[in-house]
Amino acid sequence: MKTLLLVKEIYLEGFKNLGNIIVRNYFKAFLWFSVAMFAVVLYAFIFRLTTGFVWD
Numbered sequence: 001m002k003t004l005l006l007v008k009e010i011y012l013e014g015f016k017n018l019g020n021i022i023v024r025n026y027f028k029a030f031l032w033f034s035v036a037m038f039a040v041v042l043y044a045f046i047f048r049l050t051t052g053f054v055w056d
Helices: 002-014 018-050
Strands: none
Touching: none
């Protein structure tokens, strides 16, 4: 019984902050992906303005 409780404690300690790390890294990756997509859109808009795109 003592071994089972020890394994349970090791398991709980090992996965205690796993959710926070995953969420934090997910939001960091999402932030950089969003910034990159915004930069592409901004580049495309400025490119169209400078090349004389016809706005009908």
